[in-house]
Amino acid sequence: MMQTQLFINGEFLDNGDREMRPNINPATEEVISEFPMATAADVDAAVDAAFEAQKSWEKLPAIERAGYLNELADAILAKQETFARVTAEEMGKPFAQAMDEAGWLPAYIQFFAGLARHMKGEIIPSDRPNENIFMYKVPLGVCAGIMPWNFPLFLIGRKVAPALVAGNTVVIKASSDCPNGAYEFAKVVAESSLPKGVINVITGPGGVTGDALCANKKVAMISMTGSTEVGKKIMANAAQNVTKVSLELGGKAPVIVMNDCDLDATVDHVIASRIINTGQVCNAAERVYVQEGIASAFTQKVIEKMSAVTYGPALGGTFDMGPMVNKKQQEHVAELVQSAIDEGATIACGGHAATVDGKGYFFEPTVVTGCTHEMRIMREEIFGPVLPISTFKTLDEAIEKANDCDFGLTSSIYTTDYDTAMRALNEIKFGETYINREHFEAFQGFHAGMRMSGLGGDDGEHGLEEFLQTHVCYVDYDLKRNKQ
Ligand code: NAD
Numbered sequence: 001m002m003q004t005q006l007f008i009n010g011e012f013l014d015n016g017d018r019e020m021r022p023n024i025n026p027a028t029e030e031v032i033s034e035f036p037m038a039t040a041a042d043v044d045a046a047v048d049a050a051f052e053a054q055k056s057w058e059k060l061p062a063i064e065r066a067g068y069l070n071e072l073a074d075a076i077l078a079k080q081e082t083f084a085r086v087t088a089e090e091m092g093k094p095f096a097q098a099m100d101e102a103g104w105l106p107a108y109i110q111f112f113a114g115l116a117r118h119m120k121g122e123i124i125p126s127d128r129p130n131e132n133i134f135m136y137k138v139p140l141g142v143c144a145g146i147m148p149w150n151f152p153l154f155l156i157g158r159k160v161a162p163a164l165v166a167g168n169t170v171v172i173k174a175s176s177d178c179p180n181g182a183y184e185f186a187k188v189v190a191e192s193s194l195p196k197g198v199i200n201v202i203t204g205p206g207g208v209t210g211d212a213l214c215a216n217k218k219v220a221m222i223s224m225t226g227s228t229e230v231g232k233k234i235m236a237n238a239a240q241n242v243t244k245v246s247l248e249l250g251g252k253a254p255v256i257v258m259n260d261c262d263l264d265a266t267v268d269h270v271i272a273s274r275i276i277n278t279g280q281v282c283n284a285a286e287r288v289y290v291q292e293g294i295a296s297a298f299t300q301k302v303i304e305k306m307s308a309v310t311y312g313p314a315l316g317g318t319f320d321m322g323p324m325v326n327k328k329q330q331e332h333v334a335e336l337v338q339s340a341i342d343e344g345a346t347i348a349c350g351g352h353a354a355t356v357d358g359k360g361y362f363f364e365p366t367v368v369t370g371c372t373h374e375m376r377i378m379r380e381e382i383f384g385p386v387l388p389i390s391t392f393k394t395l396d397e398a399i400e401k402a403n404d405c406d407f408g409l410t411s412s413i414y415t416t417d418y419d420t421a422m423r424a425l426n427e428i429k430f431g432e433t434y435i436n437r438e439h440f441e442a443f444q445g446f447h448a449g450m451r452m453s454g455l456g457g458d459d460g461e462h463g464l465e466e467f468l469q470t471h472v473c474y475v476d477y478d479l480k481r482n483k484q
Pocket of ligand 1: 173
């Protein structure tokens, strides 16, 4: 049985008597490998290594740091297929989607390497004569990257690339559902010329490893992507040392479909925004509000297309969707679907947990109709291939329902009317809005949520700023006056 190892200070540690946990293929339910639970002492060793390495890392010119990042990107690209296979196997996403993700990781690293020459401070006019006020942008120190399982490769890029180019060092804690992708990344780091301790990669349960990481005083920032529930715990834990947090949490993206939309294109975009990654995406279309005049035609086409969505093992053929990542996630989706039935909604297609050849944590592509805004399925994150549909009369009503939500990450509207689109943009309160296109963000944007969807954000130049802090210096240069 393959065993992964902790990667600390440039070395893979012997697993010794550390507790080992199984990594399960969600399509076949087979154990793929085992991974070690980092103890609190391991966490401290990883943070110490990153802390020591940071002292010289921040002194390198940013363009030299970018050189190391580009070296990592090239090495990952050379192993793109390996990364994709590992992720398809442990996470369950179809191989083609895993290949895409394994390509985004190096591209994202290259994007941030390209920002090395764009970091700048400010010179601020002083109230005094002969004084300059300089605002430097300086690194934070050690950044902890706490990973989710849904994009286990791409998210390495989000945690590592901006942090490193800004002069920080990192300790990455992989998700217990996807330790192997992070292990492959650690192997690339180990084979590179990157100085020891700049990137450390550990595995272990949130409650032990994650807690120890968040409570460590030498950690200057915790960048976590995951559920709102865990985000709150991390925030509370970080409060002990007043550690900065950047939290990318859950979503409940509303989709507003107007009578005047391009019907066929809208249906295609909405389905794509629901089934990608088996619906396990923070920005996915989570609830649809369709205007009454087009509701019947839209719903019928959605049911037809959703019924044609295929699912199967990631490495066992070409399917639109793989399994859910684990049994818990499958049960969560089933429970929410049942709650909708109990509250009076109708299952128009799908609706059940499923297996393929008697195995796996699959879920049928599902459309739920007759939903009302108050139902749990319209208010709680589903994170699965289930599309609940509700209707509305006026744009005001749709925007009010869309905004009446604990989450505030992404949103979308489909209309061919310019006034409607602009009004929606001005009134909808979400971190991202997509007009007439599927939900999917760009490297150069800024992925940040309102309300319980998080704090801070990722991507683009604003994402880089998250990994920097200010140092303001007041310089009185009139030496003669100083001597008098
Ligand atoms: P999760 O919250 O269960 O786990 C996330 C990570 O936190 C894991 O590595 C876990 O081990 C760790 N963790 C758990 N308890 C901890 C603790 N007490 N201290 C420190 N770390 C702890 O999330 P998940 O199930 O892996 O991911 C799915 C969730 O992530 C969904 O809610 C989804 O919407 C969200 N997500 C958000 C974005 C975004 O950009 N906003 C992107 C992807 C996923």
